[in-house]
Amino acid sequence: MTRQLHAEWTKVRTMAGPGRLLLAIIALTTAVSAAAAATVSCPSAGCEHDATKLGLIGVQAGQAVVAVLAVLTISGEYGTGMIRTTLAAMPRRATVLAAKAAVLAGLTVAAGTVAVLGSVLAGRLILPGNGFTPAHGYPPLSLADGPTLRAAAGSVLYLALIAMLSLGVATAVRDSATAIGVVLGLLYVFSILPLMISDPDWQRLLWRISPMDAGLAIQATTHLSSLPLSPWAGLGVLGAWATGALLGGGLLLRLRDA
Numbered sequence: 597m598t599r600q601l602h603a604e605w606t607k608v609r610t611m612a613g614p615g616r617l618l619l620a621i622i623a624l625t626t627a628v629s630a631a632a633a634a635t636v637s638c639p640s641a642g643c644e645h646d647a648t649k650l651g652l653i654g655v656q657a658g659q660a661v662v663a664v665l666a667v668l669t670i671s672g673e674y675g676t677g678m679i680r681t682t683l684a685a686m687p688r689r690a691t692v693l694a695a696k697a698a699v700l701a702g703l704t705v706a707a708g709t710v711a712v713l714g715s716v717l718a719g720r721l722i723l724p725g726n727g728f729t730p731a732h733g734y735p736p737l738s739l740a741d742g743p744t745l746r747a748a749a750g751s752v753l754y755l756a757l758i759a760m761l762s763l764g765v766a767t768a769v770r771d772s773a774t775a776i777g778v779v780l781g782l783l784y785v786f787s788i789l790p791l792m793i794s795d796p797d798w799q800r801l802l803w804r805i806s807p808m809d810a811g812l813a814i815q816a817t818t819h820l821s822s823l824p825l826s827p828w829a830g831l832g833v834l835g836a837w838a839t840g841a842l843l844g845g846g847l848l849l850r851l852r853d854a
């Protein structure tokens with residue numbers, strides 16, 4: 597496994613694309629969170645916003661770049677034919693996929709941590725000026741607050757699971773454009789299906805199985821009893837999606853020719 601990890605790390609370190617995408621994850625996530633914090637206000641009469649979730653809203657945009665990074669981790673090799681060389685040098689295909697997943701997860705956690713910290717800092721600096729003050733029941737965002745820490749750490753885990761889901765899909769379909777389309781469809785299109793159905797039971801079911809809706813429950817810090825799933829259970833749903841995608845992709849990787 598050490599040899600496979602070193603090989604995958606060398607590929608990432610010597611290519612320009614992954615580095616730019618990691619910077620894009622940080623920049624886009626922080627910028628969208630800051631823009632949202634600057635746009636929403638809490639009037640003197642009070643408001644019902646979840647300030648922590650509002651401050652982390654950029655994760656919904658940054659996950660798209662995470663998906664692209666994860667897809668290119670393996671589909672880029674299929675596009676160039678380099679995958680044949682990789683599998684010839686390291687014939688244990690499951691180990692190759694595990695090494696790719698480990699390196700990708702490490703990079704995503706690193707970039708995601710910086711992006712989430714930047715988002716929390718932006719919210720802490722911007723939200724008080726828009727009425728989110730202690731007088732209105734909104735203390736400054738702080739990782740010393742348990743729910744905020746859970747939401748921030750969970751957001752980093754959320755991005756890592758999105759990377760695993762995307763890697764599994766890309767391993768299964770091989771083509772970059774198709775894989776990106778499938779992942780973004782699962783995330784964004786699936787998340788709006790509950791809004792298109794009037795039946796409350798179906799709405800609740802679709803919300804519970806949606807990888808994005810369920811996974812982002814980890815960011816909620818208020819009105820938790822109204823959520824269809826608890827924060828950690830929601831993240832568990834996304835974990836199930838990611839595990840299924842990796843297992844399916846790994847099985848196809850073993851059964852098919854390169």
